[in-house]
Amino acid sequence: MRRPTLHAVAARAGVSKSSVSRVINGEPTVAPEIRQIVMAAVTELGYVPNGAARNLVTQRTNTIAIIVSDPPAGLVSDDPMFAMVVRAASRQLEAAGKQVSLVLAGSEESRARVEQYLAAGHVDGAMLVSMDGSDPLPAVLARTGLPVVSHGRLSAPGLMPYVDNDNLGGATKAVQHLLDQGRQRIATISGPLDMTAAQDRLTAYRETLKGTGRRSIVALGDFTRISGAEAMRQLLDDDPQLDAVFAANDLMAIGALRTLREAGRRVPEDVAVVGFDDIEAALYTAPPLTTVRSPMGDQAARTTQLLLDLLANGSAESVILPTEIVVRESA
Amino acid sequence: MRRPTLHAVAARAGVSKSSVSRVINGEPTVAPEIRQIVMAAVTELGYVPNGAARNLVTQRTNTIAIIVSDPPAGLVSDDPMFAMVVRAASRQLEAAGKQVSLVLAGSEESRARVEQYLAAGHVDGAMLVSMDGSDPLPAVLARTGLPVVSHGRLSAPGLMPYVDNDNLGGATKAVQHLLDQGRQRIATISGPLDMTAAQDRLTAYRETLKGTGRRSIVALGDFTRISGAEAMRQLLDDDPQLDAVFAANDLMAIGALRTLREAGRRVPEDVAVVGFDDIEAALYTAPPLTTVRSPMGDQAARTTQLLLDLLANGSAESVILPTEIVVRESA
DNA sequence: CTGAAAGCGCTTACAG
DNA sequence: CTGAAAGCGCTTACAG
Numbered sequence: 293m294r295r296p297t298l299h300a301v302a303a304r305a306g307v308s309k310s311s312v313s314r315v316i317n318g319e320p321t322v323a324p325e326i327r328q329i330v331m332a333a334v335t336e337l338g339y340v341p342n343g344a345a346r347n348l349v350t351q352r353t354n355t356i357a358i359i360v361s362d363p364p365a366g367l368v369s370d371d372p373m374f375a376m377v378v379r380a381a382s383r384q385l386e387a388a389g390k391q392v393s394l395v396l397a398g399s400e401e402s403r404a405r406v407e408q409y410l411a412a413g414h415v416d417g418a419m420l421v422s423m424d425g426s427d428p429l430p431a432v433l434a435r436t437g438l439p440v441v442s443h444g445r446l447s448a449p450g451l452m453p454y455v456d457n458d459n460l461g462g463a464t465k466a467v468q469h470l471l472d473q474g475r476q477r478i479a480t481i482s483g484p485l486d487m488t489a490a491q492d493r494l495t496a497y498r499e500t501l502k503g504t505g506r507r508s509i510v511a512l513g514d515f516t517r518i519s520g521a522e523a524m525r526q527l528l529d530d531d532p533q534l535d536a537v538f539a540a541n542d543l544m545a546i547g548a549l550r551t552l553r554e555a556g557r558r559v560p561e562d563v564a565v566v567g568f569d570d571i572e573a574a575l576y577t578a579p580p581l582t583t584v585r586s587p588m589g590d591q592a593a594r595t596t597q598l599l600l601d602l603l604a605n606g607s608a609e610s611v612i613l614p615t616e617i618v619v620r621e622s623a
Numbered sequence: 624m625r626r627p628t629l630h631a632v633a634a635r636a637g638v639s640k641s642s643v644s645r646v647i648n649g650e651p652t653v654a655p656e657i658r659q660i661v662m663a664a665v666t667e668l669g670y671v672p673n674g675a676a677r678n679l680v681t682q683r684t685n686t687i688a689i690i691v692s693d694p695p696a697g698l699v700s701d702d703p704m705f706a707m708v709v710r711a712a713s714r715q716l717e718a719a720g721k722q723v724s725l726v727l728a729g730s731e732e733s734r735a736r737v738e739q740y741l742a743a744g745h746v747d748g749a750m751l752v753s754m755d756g757s758d759p760l761p762a763v764l765a766r767t768g769l770p771v772v773s774h775g776r777l778s779a780p781g782l783m784p785y786v787d788n789d790n791l792g793g794a795t796k797a798v799q800h801l802l803d804q805g806r807q808r809i810a811t812i813s814g815p816l817d818m819t820a821a822q823d824r825l826t827a828y829r830e831t832l833k834g835t836g837r838r839s840i841v842a843l844g845d846f847t848r849i850s851g852a853e854a855m856r857q858l859l860d861d862d863p864q865l866d867a868v869f870a871a872n873d874l875m876a877i878g879a880l881r882t883l884r885e886a887g888r889r890v891p892e893d894v895a896v897v898g899f900d901d902i903e904a905a906l907y908t909a910p911p912l913t914t915v916r917s918p919m920g921d922q923a924a925r926t927t928q929l930l931l932d933l934l935a936n937g938s939a940e941s942v943i944l945p946t947e948i949v950v951r952e953s954a
Numbered sequence: 955c956t957g958a959a960a961g962c963g964c965t966t967a968c969a970g
Numbered sequence: 971c972t973g974a975a976a977g978c979g980c981t982t983a984c985a986g
Contacts, residue, residue, distance in 0.1 A: 348673070349980050
């Protein structure tokens with residue numbers, strides 16, 4: 293038993309396919325009685341328009357791709373920012389009657405597949421999520437002519453509009469907060485430097501320290517908890533006297549807290565810790581984490597909504613969201 | 624400049640559309656020289672087959688829907704299990720050359736949309752992720768005739784095959800571990816009881832306590848950290864003497880740990896805590912969390928692979944994955 | 955306001 | 971092995 297077609301509905305209702313199509317698509321130029329009889333036939337047969345046929349003729353798909361850079365196979369990140377962004381964007385897209393195609397762009401070959409996929413006309417537009425700077429995908433996608441936007445500023449400027457946190461401002465506030473407390477040896481755990489967010493947060497750290505007579509103490513992480521724990525160990529080796537750490541995201545701050553605990557350092561008495569992002573987990577660390585966040589209510593939803601607006605408008609105006617420090621107990 | 628079509632490639636290569644189609648689809652019955660000349664035309668024109676046209680004629684879409692039950696708007700969960708599952712499944716699907724359509728099924732109207740969406744033939748199959756028992760969606764989807772599988776056992780039996788942890792066994796091990804330590808007053812924080820995972824874990828808790836002379840002490844949570852924190856507060860009120868808690872997932876255990884810390888109870892000396900899932904964060908609590916996990920390497924990937932195999936095979940055999948307890952410091 | 959016709963861009967029997 | 975033709979299920983000018 294195959295699904296009924298437009299044709300079957302027309303036959304059942306005794307009208308032309310054109311009329312059925314008009315009713316289905318809610319066009320106003322249809323006589324009420326025709327609409328009635330068509331609707332009756334539609335429900336009677338359980339008719340649902342075939343998506344592929346519709347896409348083919350309208351040259352639109354009503355679907356937007358969310359393209360997430362995926363870490364190499366094996367490694368499975370549970371960064372909550374990923375879930376928040378995908379979830380918020382999906383919700384908004386569906387509210388707008390659009391479908392979402394989730395595409396992971398990790399390996400080389402998957403990247404080629406993404407390109408083909410977009411070229412095949414499967415989607416009307418795409419939103420990139422936190423691509424790293426070395427990824428060639430943004431440039432490729434920008435060249436397809438499809439509307440694209442980026443969640444997070446890209447290394448290569450001008451490729452597409454983006455929405456991002458004020459990473460410079462936020463990191464500055466974090467370090468300034470540590471300075472205001474009179475901390476003397478302030479270290480930082482940086483994110484991976486091929487990501488602009490990590491670059492900006494590190495830059496702000498350095499700039500803010502400049503002129504205070506303090507030297508930079510830097511360890512490199514990759515935005516995961518474990519990397520934060522390891523970086524903290526290294527920092528402790530490098531400078532056992534350090535009395536503050538600014539971690540470039542909360543996950544690494546959580547890792548750093550564990551290392552400090554294992555090393556017998558009290559937080560914040562011996563070492564103050566500040567993170568970045570204000571993820572949910574920051575409320576549950578011991579002690580609760582002082583961190584930086586974008587202040588407009590639900591951060592992820594706000595950001596993704598702006599992004600989707602950019603996508604819809606075809607606007608080229610990027611936006612930077614302000615940040616604020618959230619002082620809890622760790623610093 | 625619109626994208627080139629099959630027709631254009633055929634014209635360029637001086638062959639029929641049939642031949643071009645055959646080459647594109649890798650059919651063996653094509654003369655080598657024809658293949659050559661067609662491939663040349665394809666690359667020259669940058670031809671990529673139109674997806675909608677292909678879907679229409681083949682009646683297949685090569686895309687699988689991942690349907691996630693979404694909490695009501697406003698509430699944004701950052702449960703890492705969500706991210707892990709979606710990510711693992713996406714990766715495997717893409718490796719198999721399939722596209723993934725992410726659909727959030729939260730509200731009533733979104734549910735209607737999901738139904739329409741599947742009925743419109745947009746996907747070849749669907750994987751449901753942790754539906755709660757009151758959700759009518761599984762029954763509806765099962766009736767569409769589309770291949771569907773469920774990540775997690777459904778309340779209504781027989782609707783579709785599923786893959787799930789051995790929740791009964793895992794929870795039994797957790798509670799038994801507490802008994803083995805000689806804990807006398809063992810409480811539990813249950814998940815939402817419209818989910819089978821929560822039901823099973825609570826059942827196992829009760830059964831394991833039965834006959835040990837201990838009474839059940841139960842508080843209800845909803846698998847979020849905050850609910851775990853609140854449930855723990857209530858348990859402490861109900862029975863200030865309790866010396867152990869089994870939280871039905873790690874997130875709630877994390878919440879419970881915070882409450883215990885605030886109440887000045889030492890873990891595990893005063894109160895032992897065991898969670899369930901073994902999420903990454905369980906390694907970073909203070910103290911590190913004793914919990915239950917599925918033992919086969921990367922849990923999410925293993926589970927989703929089984930699920931996708933079921934989907935591909937059209938098999939009706941559900942599978943239950945064994946669990947083991949991971950003893951760390953909290954109990 | 956309604957219907958007949960063309961066409962979206964492919965694949966697939968069917969002849970040859 | 972190759973090509974002409976039909977057809978997948980819709981939408982959309984175009985007449986009327």
